[in-house]
Amino acid sequence: MNIDHFIMTKELLKPCPFCGGKAEESSRYDSDDNRPDGEQLFIECSDCCAKSAEFYAVTINDIHLTPIQRKEQKDNLLQARKDSIEAWNKRCRRKYH
Numbered sequence: 001m002n003i004d005h006f007i008m009t010k011e012l013l014k015p016c017p018f019c020g021g022k023a024e025e026s027s028r029y030d031s032d033d034n035r036p037d038g039e040q041l042f043i044e045c046s047d048c049c050a051k052s053a054e055f056y057a058v059t060i061n062d063i064h065l066t067p068i069q070r071k072e073q074k075d076n077l078l079q080a081r082k083d084s085i086e087a088w089n090k091r092c093r094r095k096y097h
């Protein structure tokens with residue numbers, strides 16, 4: 001995964017709703033036979049390992065992909081990342097205002 005694709009910052013992540021620990025973005029490669037290869041993106045607490053839901057983005061690395069397909073993959077990856085951050089932040093019960 002190319003980190004240059006990602007423009008959002010870690011400050012957007014709220015602390016862990018369970019222990020207040022530092023949340024970190026994480027991903028794992030998924031090569032399930034039932035769908036194209038891709039990345040599972042999720043947020044994880046670095047202290048207690050609480051985890052957000054996982055969001056899937058196809059990341060086929062093929063020289064035959066068109067620029068449009070590459071752009072689509074990039075957008076999907078960014079969307080999955082946004083979704084995982086949102087899912088994590090929604091679970092946060094702490095009030096800031």
Ligand SMILES: [Zn+2]
Nearest residue numbers: 016019045048
């Ligand atoms: Zn935690």
